[in-house]
Amino acid sequence: MFKNERQVQIEWGDCDPADIVFYPRYFAFFDASTGALFEAMGYTLRQIRDELKAVGFPMVDTRSQFFTPSKYGDKVIIKSEITEVGRASFGVRHQLFNEKGLAVECTEKRVWACLNAEGVLKAQPIPDDIKAKMLSHD
Template sequence: MFHNERQVQIEWGDCDPADIVFYPRYFAYFDASTGALFEAMGFSLRYIRDELKAVGFPMVDTRSQFFKPSKYGDKVIIKSEFTEIGRASFGIRHRLFNEGDLAIECTEKRVWACHTLDGSLKAKAIPDDIRAKMLSHG
């Protein structure tokens, strides 16, 4: 399935007084990595919103395991890949590496969503061209 990789440098503001990344910041990294995964496929969030009239892909479940801390100044690699593709939902796995070691593994389940006429959110089938790219070996 399609995958992407990006480098992140840990900033001072990401860290707690113990000089390690405050754990909620990792979820921000992984959310940005999901966006980068779609960008790498050629589908920006602007395109998804403006052209496809979708809201995007809200999170319905996330889980993480922490193996090694990261500190201010560390350059980490986040590898992201689709793990499953349903009709309207999909899974992503993010693995964050620090100095070659697996530091964190995170899984996400997201849904393709659009607004209904009354303004509420509703899951919708993932468009065929996006599904095809998700399933490719990018």
């Protein structure tokens, strides 16, 4: 399945008064990492919206485990990979590593979504070319 990796530096605004990352910030990091995963596959959100007429890939389930804190100034690595691909949904796993090793692991389930004729957001089949890229081992 397709994988990507990116580095993030923990900023002052990511941290709580205890000088560790405030947990909702991890979800923002992981959401951006899903976007980066699609960009690494060759699809920007702008292309997905403008060319493919999809709204994007909203989250329907997310879960995280926190093993060790990250702090202001840390440079962390986020490894992201597609874990499953269905007709209209897909799974992603993110692993955030700091100097102590695996710090946070998150799984997501997302759906490929478009607006129907009435303007209602609905899951749609993932386009074949995107599905093929998700399943590749690049």
